[in-house]
């Protein structure tokens with residue numbers, strides 16, 4: 162078996178991992194780093210490959226999909242594919258990427274499938290993208306575990322280590338994301354603590370607007386839980402996303418994904434009138450869309466009774482500060498509440514100590530060297546882009 166990191170060995174996002182065995186090669190994820198470079202022209206994968214397996218739908222893992230070889234099969238988790246399709250149809254109904262997503266094969270938690278000489282077993286994990294997976298790859302008597310992006314402090318944080326425990330001492334190489342080792346002080350509080358904090362804030366305000374990404378399902382679940390007895394309002398696109406989540410098997414195990422008070426309040430492209438709604442509510446809004454029109458009446462007439470909670474990473478916020486300022490103009494109370502979509506240093510250590518791999522390759526981080534400090538007892542292999550390792 163051979164592991165080759167084609168791209169993103171020492172960057173956040175854009176990691177493309179090749180795993181080959183005999184005549185078979187698969188690629189795991191096919192996106193661009195989050196640095197903003199348009200690097201599609203610089204990516205040349207000359208090695209032939211037999212499949213691309215996506216761990217989840219985030220753009221830094223998927224946005225090169227239209228450049229993947231047309232004839233080879235691509236795979237994604239069943240619900241992740243449905244959400245990814247909904248997102249792209251909303252953004253650009255005629256986009257080339259839609260045809261490619263429609264063709265994707267679907268996989269499910271714990272159900273192994275074969276690509277040539279490789280067997281792939283997806284393991285559902287916890288991440289800010291819904292229906293994200295770690296991938297166990299087996300071939301030629303060897304085992305590689307690719308963590309994709311993960312964390313332990315989300316809604317499903319409790320399932321990660323128990324899913325890894327059966328792999329203890331059986332994995333030759335663990336390829337692990339290390340996003341938060343790139344930052345001095347990442348915020349990694351649990352989504353349940355974030356729920357408590359948002360709930361306390363909401364108590365004082367009858368009218369609450371919450372801003373986060375339409376696909377940031379855990380954060381929406383946290384805001385929905387925090388809003389307790391109120392109606393949870395959103396636009397038709399957001400509602401269709403929540404319904405997809407509600408229908409997934411994960412909603413049966415995690416009631417946080419039931420979204421039972423979610424309703425479409427806004428009709429058409431945006432709200433039907435500028436009347437003030439008197440019942441307390443929590444309404445999900447987004448940047449980059451014309452949600453200002455539903456906030457404006459409250460900013461003008463009821464600024465003392467209206468709360469705006471915005472939730473995005475520091476990097477994203479830097480790029481959208483103007484959008485947030487537009488949405489919150491005239492409001493007196495705007496609060497940022499956020500937690501990382503990625504594992505804390507402690508969580509990375511726990512995952513590695515649970516699996517006890519013979520070796521570990523850091524990816525999806527700017528500071529792979531920090532793994533040596535975090536995991537002094539693990540053999541860490543630092544691969545550069547284009548470098549390979551024989552398992």
Ligand SMILES: [Zn+2]
Pocket residue numbers: 173174175219221222310525
């Ligand atoms: Zn990522």
Ligand SMILES: [Zn+2]
Pocket residue numbers: 217219288290310
């Ligand atoms: Zn991700």
